[in-house]
Each structure stands twice: as structure tokens, then as C-alpha cells.
Amino acid sequence: MKFLQFFRTKGVNNVIYPILSILLGMLGAGIIIAFFGVNPFTAYKELVKGSFGSIYGLSATLQRFMPLAFAGLAATLAFRGGIFNIGIEGQLYMGALFSTWVGISFEKLPAIIHIPLALLAGGIAGGIWAFIPGYLKAKKGFNEILVSIFMNFIGVYTLGAALNTFLRAPGQGIPWSSEIVESARLPQLPGSDLSIGIFMIFIFAFTIQYIFKHRTFGYEIKAVGYNKDASIYGGINTTKVIIVTMVLSGFIGSFAGSVEILGMQHRLTENFLVDYGYNAIPVALLGGLNPFGTLVAAFFFAALINGASSMQIALGVPVAIVKVIMALAILGSLGMHGLQKTVESRRKRRDEQL
Amino acid sequence: MKKLDVIGLRKSFGNVIANDSVNFDVYDGEVHAILGENGAGKTTLMKCIFGLYPPEVGEIYYEGQKFSSHSVKDSIDKGIGMVHQHFMLVYNMTVLENIMLGLKSERAPFLDKKIVTAKMLDLMNKYQINIDLKQEIRNLSVGAQQRVEILKMLYRKSSLLILDEPTAVLTPQEIEELFVFIRQYTGQGNSVVLITHKLDEILEIADRITVMRLGKNVGTFARKDIKDKNELAAKMVGEKIELSILHSKNKQNNPIPAISIKNLVVKDNRGLKAVDNVTFDMFEGEILGVAGVSGNGQTELAEALAGLRRPDSGNIYLAAEDVSKLNPRGIQNKNIRYIPEDRHKYGLILNFSVKDNLLLGRYYAEPYSTNGKLNHTNNDLYAEKKIKEFNVMTPNSKERVEHLSGGNQQKLILARELASQPNVLIATQPTRGLDVAAAKFIQRSILKQRDAGTAVLYVSTELEEIFEMSDRIMVLYKGNIAGIFDISLANIQEIGLLMAGHKMGTND
Numbered sequence: 001m002k003f004l005q006f007f008r009t010k011g012v013n014n015v016i017y018p019i020l021s022i023l024l025g026m027l028g029a030g031i032i033i034a035f036f037g038v039n040p041f042t043a044y045k046e047l048v049k050g051s052f053g054s055i056y057g058l059s060a061t062l063q064r065f066m067p068l069a070f071a072g073l074a075a076t077l078a079f080r081g082g083i084f085n086i087g088i089e090g091q092l093y094m095g096a097l098f099s100t101w102v103g104i105s106f107e108k109l110p111a112i113i114h115i116p117l118a119l120l121a122g123g124i125a126g127g128i129w130a131f132i133p134g135y136l137k138a139k140k141g142f143n144e145i146l147v148s149i150f151m152n153f154i155g156v157y158t159l160g161a162a163l164n165t166f167l168r169a170p171g172q173g174i175p176w177s178s179e180i181v182e183s184a185r186l187p188q189l190p191g192s193d194l195s196i197g198i199f200m201i202f203i204f205a206f207t208i209q210y211i212f213k214h215r216t217f218g219y220e221i222k223a224v225g226y227n228k229d230a231s232i233y234g235g236i237n238t239t240k241v242i243i244v245t246m247v248l249s250g251f252i253g254s255f256a257g258s259v260e261i262l263g264m265q266h267r268l269t270e271n272f273l274v275d276y277g278y279n280a281i282p283v284a285l286l287g288g289l290n291p292f293g294t295l296v297a298a299f300f301f302a303a304l305i306n307g308a309s310s311m312q313i314a315l316g317v318p319v320a321i322v323k324v325i326m327a328l329a330i331l332g333s334l335g336m337h338g339l340q341k342t343v344e345s346r347r348k349r350r351d352e353q354l
Numbered sequence: 355m356k357k358l359d360v361i362g363l364r365k366s367f368g369n370v371i372a373n374d375s376v377n378f379d380v381y382d383g384e385v386h387a388i389l390g391e392n393g394a395g396k397t398t399l400m401k402c403i404f405g406l407y408p409p410e411v412g413e414i415y416y417e418g419q420k421f422s423s424h425s426v427k428d429s430i431d432k433g434i435g436m437v438h439q440h441f442m443l444v445y446n447m448t449v450l451e452n453i454m455l456g457l458k459s460e461r462a463p464f465l466d467k468k469i470v471t472a473k474m475l476d477l478m479n480k481y482q483i484n485i486d487l488k489q490e491i492r493n494l495s496v497g498a499q500q501r502v503e504i505l506k507m508l509y510r511k512s513s514l515l516i517l518d519e520p521t522a523v524l525t526p527q528e529i530e531e532l533f534v535f536i537r538q539y540t541g542q543g544n545s546v547v548l549i550t551h552k553l554d555e556i557l558e559i560a561d562r563i564t565v566m567r568l569g570k571n572v573g574t575f576a577r578k579d580i581k582d583k584n585e586l587a588a589k590m591v592g593e594k595i596e597l598s599i600l601h602s603k604n605k606q607n608n609p610i611p612a613i614s615i616k617n618l619v620v621k622d623n624r625g626l627k628a629v630d631n632v633t634f635d636m637f638e639g640e641i642l643g644v645a646g647v648s649g650n651g652q653t654e655l656a657e658a659l660a661g662l663r664r665p666d667s668g669n670i671y672l673a674a675e676d677v678s679k680l681n682p683r684g685i686q687n688k689n690i691r692y693i694p695e696d697r698h699k700y701g702l703i704l705n706f707s708v709k710d711n712l713l714l715g716r717y718y719a720e721p722y723s724t725n726g727k728l729n730h731t732n733n734d735l736y737a738e739k740k741i742k743e744f745n746v747m748t749p750n751s752k753e754r755v756e757h758l759s760g761g762n763q764q765k766l767i768l769a770r771e772l773a774s775q776p777n778v779l780i781a782t783q784p785t786r787g788l789d790v791a792a793a794k795f796i797q798r799s800i801l802k803q804r805d806a807g808t809a810v811l812y813v814s815t816e817l818e819e820i821f822e823m824s825d826r827i828m829v830l831y832k833g834n835i836a837g838i839f840d841i842s843l844a845n846i847q848e849i850g851l852l853m854a855g856h857k858m859g860t861n862d
Binding site: 005213214215216217219222223226227229230231232233234235236237 | 662692699701706718730
């Protein structure tokens with residue numbers, strides 16, 4: 001996937017690019033907001049107030065940030081290996097399903113065992129969900145995008161089926177699960193309703209960065225992502241690398257679901273997180289396919305999602321404007337990368353001539 | 355009389371000036387060769403003349419008429435024809451359909467196949483070119499495809515033919531046939547512009563020679579004023595270079611083969627036998643040159659030896675051990691190294707840095723990594739050392755390889771593959787597309803490695819290069835060994851004939 005290389009950033013650009021892109025996106029979306037008869041500046045003021053204006057707002061933004069960050073990191077990892085993992089939606093649904101199952105099942109377990117067990121169950125489920133498209137891509141040459149999308153449908157409806165049958169809270173009419181038992185709930189940061197899942201995000205981001213920089217496996221992922229033929233020539237088992245990358249991506253993606261349930265909602269419902277798996281793709285791209293850039297992009301995306309509701313309540317601008325902003329931000333990001341490339345090659349040519 | 359006259363032509367791409375105040379002319383009935391290294395601006399000049407690029411400054415006259423607009427159609431109408439290096443043919447259409455393509459039918463809206471066929475038969479008679487008009491292009495040999503391209507231009511009444519590297523894909527016999535045609539064609543007052551790297555051919559066929567360097571016309575010389583190849587080469591690179599034989603035959607006579615290939619059968623991507631029951635030995639400290647027109651099994655043989663292509667049957671013995679079933683990493687661990695034909699597809703990861711590319715095929719072993727952790731300190735030193743040793747022109751080891759020139763990219767591959775003093779080196783077309791200086795550097799490095807005891811398989815479609823480099827020459831034709839010769843007994847005509855499929859008693 002040649003276009004992926006276009007989004008790659010390094011160094012400070014990891015932070016600058018996502019922010020500038022989103023600002024560009026907001027600039028474009030401002031015109032659309034103006035068509036609603038609303039002053040875009042007033043609208044954005046409401047949006048910013050909603051997402052950062054109060055402790056409550058900031059906390060809500062961070063809550064949206066967490067699943068987006070996990071999912072974004074999963075997408076980034078796969079992208080670097082040249083894989084388009086659009087199946088994170090299904091992977092996080094499976095993750096949530098299995099960690100909920102473990103989370104409501106064992107009542108006498110100490111938290112130190114119960115929490116990792118629940119997370120691991122979700123991780124394995126997400127990994128298996130990613131393994132299937134990964135295996136089919138690596139071994140049989142199937143298009144992973146197509147297979148992942150199918151797997152998303154299966155994942156989402158499997159969760160629905162589970163909630164209507166064995167996972168449904170006993171004696172209740174609503175298709176939701178029982179509450180996660182106390183020992184499986186993620187501890188919350190003192191004085192807030194944020195779970196310690198937020199630390200896991202940074203652990204994952206650092207680990208991914210470490211693997212890319214210092215491990216032979218990271219070298220292999222990047223090599224396969226850039227040039228599969230040369231990787232085979234270079235002695236890399238590309239089949240294995242593609243499958244393992246995909247499974248790891250699914251494992252990380254599952255945390256978007258399981259941390260949401262174990263750390264926040266404490267009860268699984270059918271539409272507990274909608275479209276976060278799909279939104280992982282723009283988050284990863286805006287983040288320059290770099291783990292820390294991805295976190296920056298996820299944070300701003302989360303702020304937009306959160307602030308948009310305030311904007312809708314105050315001014316009647318539909319929440320969907322966030323999607324417009326994101327789409328325009330990606331175009332803006334493309335434009336900036338294109339500009340940067342042009343400037344670089346101009347400078348290079350000039351240097352060569354001197 | 356002047357057929358073509360180009361005055362003060364300038365053409366640039368962005369900030370790169372491809373042609374700078376170029377003057378160039380062609381007389382009636384002459385063969386005018388253009389010589390220059392890669393990137394000297396030969397092809398750009400031709401594309402301007404053919405109307406593919408509009409020049410920024412300068413004028414082009416054809417038979418006294420000034421070019422007002424610049425379009426291919428205009429050029430063809432005036433009588434200029436160009437045969438590109440990569441043919442512009444539709445592969446699943448017949449020869450006749452390709453000839454007709456783009457021309458107005460005389461019986462529009464119906465096709466005028468009969469009329470065109472009749473005219474074509476006349477034309478083919480006149481120039482004694484034989485080709486089945488009903489055959490689809492994909493069934494034709496490369497040489498025949500080239501003849502179709504030429505016929506296409508003749509049918510459009512071209513009186514000036516531009517041939518871009520026409521001999522690169524031909525056997526020596528086909529080259530001879532092409533030259534016969536060129537002589538006949540120019541004998542009738544038509545002209546030919548020939549772009550080529552091959553000095554021998556220029557000396558054989560050209561009437562005048564224009565040398566281009568860095569986008570400028572360095573000089574136009576009459577053939578009779580040029581003494582020999584060395585003089586021509588010197589004019590091309592702008593400095594005196596030693597052309598003939600870097601090669602000094604390695605006297606060491608080692609009876610133990612470094613690697614033995616026994617009854618090897620390798621299939622190509624279409625599942626056809628590309629290498630058919632081939633048996634030969636390679637000895638330590640020798641270069642075994644593989645001669646052959648491209649597509650006769652060289653690539654498949656090399657890939658099988660490198661572990662990239664699983665042989666269908668047969669064995670490859672490295673010191674009594676069969677390595678024919680190993681994967682690329684297994685082969686690398688046996689210290690068999692491979693310089694692939696397509697360096698952008700296989701040899702390099704263009705988005706990786708110089709340093710990371712130097713690790714390809716090595717990163718997984720000590721000292722480059724320990725238990726899966728890359729040893730950056732060691733690798734930085736290794737990269738710096740190789741950059742210096744092989745004189746790779748790069749700002750630093752972090753530079754992305756896509757920004758390097760072709761010659762420097764190839765040096766990088768060579769530096770990497772020779773880093774472990776390989777037992778066996780398989781080099782396929784290692785100098786393809788490189789300028790003379792870079793090519794010589796690559797060849798010298800390989801010779802040095804041979805002298806250090808490596809057994810080298812050197813695949814090239816340039817016969818001259820094979821003769822320069824080899825201790826023994828193996829000719830491949832349709833996946834079979836047509837003969838193996840010691841360099842002292844080899845003769846270029848004989849090998850040319852074998853490459854073209856002529857049978858003869860092998861004198862191994």
C-alpha cells in the first residue's frame with residue numbers, strides 16, 4: 001500500500017502534523033458550519049469549552065481518548081507492517097465480550113489475578129479475530145480489508161447474540177450483561193473516574209516504539225510493510241511476520257473494548273462503543289503511523305467527539321460535523337505531506353546543483 | 355543536405371537541466387550515433403525531437419521546415435519515427451493490428467485490413483523483413499517485436515528513425531540483421547539516429563558520433579576521426595579510462611568445487627521449465643560467466659541458487675551438503691550471497707535508510723543483533739565503514755536509499771553482500787543501467803572478491819562484459835547449457851551462435 005508511506009512522520013512532526021491537520025479540517029468544516037447559519041467561531045468556542053472547559057469536560061474527553069488510543073495504536077502497528085486492519089471494530093467487540101465473560105464469571109478471585117485474566121481473555125479473542133484475516137492474507141493472498149470487514153459484522157452480531165442468550169443478565173428484559181464483579185474492575189485514578197487503563201496506553205505506545213527501534217522483529221515488520229519482495233530476499237519469513245503483526249494488532253485493539261467495559265461502563269451492552277474501530281484508521285493516519293503521533297491524534301479526535309455534543313446542544317450544529325472535520329483533516333495531512341515532499345525535493349535538487 | 359537540425363535546445367525538469375543549448379543535426383543517408391552515460395540527456399533530446407516533450411528554448415527543423423507545434427503526431431507526419439527502448443506494442447493484438455493502431459482507416463468506419471496487408475507485404479519485401487502479420491505480439495521473440503516496431507514506423511513513411519538502445523535485447527545475429535537493415539535503409543537517403551552504450555557497435559555502423567555529457571553536446575565526430583574504443587569511451591566519461599580487461603585470470607587451480615549443481619530443474623512463474631536439467635560446478639576463486647539472451651533461464655537459475663525459488667528437482671551441493679531446499683535465510687547462513695537483477699524490487703528497501711539496507715539479510719545474526727535486539731552501536735560503525743570502503747555517495751547513513759543514484763544503490767548492495775566474505779556469490783546483471791565509472795567499480799570489487807577465494811556466478815546479457823569478467827563462460831539457451839568454455843578457448847562468434855540456439859559439439 002504505497003499511500004501509507006505518504007503519511008509517515010518523524011520527530012516533532014509527530015505532534016505538529018496531527019494538530020495542524022485537525023486545524024485545517026476545522027477550517028474547512030467551518031465553512032459548512034457557516035451554512036447552518038451559525039458563526040463557526042462561536043461553534044468552535046462551544047466545542048472547545050465542551051471538551052476542555054471544565055474538569056468534567058476534560059475527563060470526558062480522556063474517556064473518549066482511551067478506546068481511540070488503543071484502537072489507533074492497533075491500526076498503526078498493522079499499517080507499519082503494510083496491513084490495513086480495518087477489523088479493529090470486530091476485534092474490540094470480541095475483546096469486550098470475552099473480558100466481560102471472565103469479568104462476571106469468577107467471583108472469588110483476587111483482583112491481581114482476575115483483572116489480568118479478563119484482559120488476557122479479551123486480548124486472545126481479539127487476536128484470534130485478527131488472526132483469521134491475517135492468515136488468509138499471508139497464506140492465501142486474500143485481501144485483508146474485505147475479510148476484516150466481514151469479521152466485523154460477525155463480531156458485532158456475535159456480541160449481540162451473546163447478550164441475548166447466555167450473557168444476558170438473569171431476570172432482565174434488556175439485552176445487557178450483569179455487572180462486572182468488583183475484583184475484575186480496573187482501579188480508578190484517585191479523584192477521577194479514569195481507570196488505570198490510561199497507563200496501559202502509554203505502555204503499549206512505548207513498547208511498540210521500542211520494538212520498531214530496537215528489535216529485529218520491528219525491523220521485520222517495517223521491511224515487510226515497505227517491500228515484501230526485498231524482505232523475502234533478505235531472509236524474512238514474511239508469512240509469519242504478517243500473521244504475528246496482525247495478531248498483535250488485534251490483541252492491542254481488543255483493549256479498546258475490554259478497558260472500556262472493565263474500567264468504565266462495567267456492563268456490556270450491544271452498542272457500547274460504536275465506530276471506534278473504524279475511527280482508528282484516520283487516527284493512525286493523522287498520527288503519522290507513529291505510536292506517539294497516534295496518541296496525539298487520538299486525543300484531539302476524542303476532544304472533537306466530546307465537544308461536538310456540547311456544540312450540538314448549544315447551537316444545533318450536528319455532531320456529524322466531527323466526521324467532516326476528520327475527513328478534511330486527512331486531506332489536509334495529505335496536502336501537508338505533499339508540500340513537504342515537494343519542498344524537500346526542491347531543496348535537494350538545489351543542493352545537488354550547487 | 356540536412357535532414358534534421360536542432361539549434362540551441364534546452365529542456366529542464368524542475369531544477370534539473372536535462373538538455374542545455376544542444377545543437378544537433380542529421381544528414382540525409384547517415385547513421386548518427388549518440389553516446390553518453392546514463393542521465394547524459396540522450397533520451398530527453400530524442401523525445402524532444404519526437405515531440406513527446408516541448409523544448410523550452412531552441413528550434414527544431416526537419417527537412418528545412420521549422421517545428422511550429424510539438425506533438426508526436428506532428429513528428430510522425432513529418433517523417434520521424436522512434437523505436438523506444440521499451441516497446442509500445444499491444445501484446446494481445448496481432449502484428450497487423452498493431453501496425454494499424456492509431457491510423458485512419460481508408461474504409462472508415464470499417465477496418466482496411468486487406469489494404470494494409472498488401473502494403474505491408476510490399477514493405478517487407480523491400481527490406482527483406484519477415485514476419486507473420488497474423489501472429490499476436492506476445493508470441494513473438496523480442497527481436498521480432500522490435501522488427502514490428504520498425505515496420506510500424508516504415509509504414510508511416512518515416513525517413514528518420516530514432517532507435518533507443520535497439521541492441522540491448524538482441525542476440526549477436528539479430529544485431530547483425532538489424533545493421534543490415536540500417537545500411538539498406540540509409541542507403542535510400544533515409545537517416546537513423548542510434549542511441550547506444552555499446553562502443554563496438556558505434557564504431558561498426560555509425561557515420562558520425564555525438565557525445566553527450568551532463569545534458570550538453572560535448573562534440574560531434576566523424577567516424578573516421580575516431581581511432582578506437584578507448585578514445586570513444588574517454589570522450590564519453592570525460593576522462594581517460596582503461597577499458598579493456600580488468601580481468602586477470604586467476605591462476606589458482608582448485609580441483610574442489612565450491613558448489614555443485616546436479617540435474618537442476620527450475621520452473622518459471624508460468625510453471626514452465628526455465629532451467630532444464632542443468633549440471634555444472636563452480637570452483638573457488640573463479641568467475642563463471644553465464645552468457646545468454648535474457649529469458650533463457652538465467653534469472654531462475656540464480657533465484658534457485660539464492661533460495662528464492664524452490665527447484666523442481668535436482669540438487670545443489672555445497673561441500674557435500676544439499677542446499678537446494680533451503681530458504682533464503684538458510685542459504686545466507688551458508689554464506690551464499692546474491693546480487694539480484696532488479697535492485698529496486700529485491701535488492702533494496704527504498705524507504706529504508708542506508709544503514710537499514712545494509713542490514714537486510716544480516717540483521718538477524720551476530721554481531722548485528724543479539725537475541726532479537728539490534729546492536730545499534732555496532733551497526734552504525736558497520737554502516738560507516740561500508741560507506742567509506744565502497745565509496746557510497748550519501749550524506750550519512752540515515753539517508754533514505756531512494757535518494758541515492760543507481761550506482762550508489764548498487765554499491766550498497768555489493769557492500770552488504772560482500773561483507774561476510776561469501777563462499778559463493780551470485781551476481782545477476784550487476785552493472786545494468788550504471789554509468790561506466792560505477793560499473794567498473796562494481797566489476798573491480800567482484801574481481802577482488804574472486805581473488806579472495808569466492809566462487810562467483812556472473813550473469814550478464816552483455817557478451818563483452820562476460821568476456822571481461824569470466825574465467826569460464828557458460829552459455830544458457832532455453833534453460834540448457836549450450837556449452838562451457840575456458841576463457842582462453844572461448845571465441846565471441848561461437849558463443850554468440852550458441853546464444854542464438856545454434857547447435858554444435860561442446861568442447862568443454
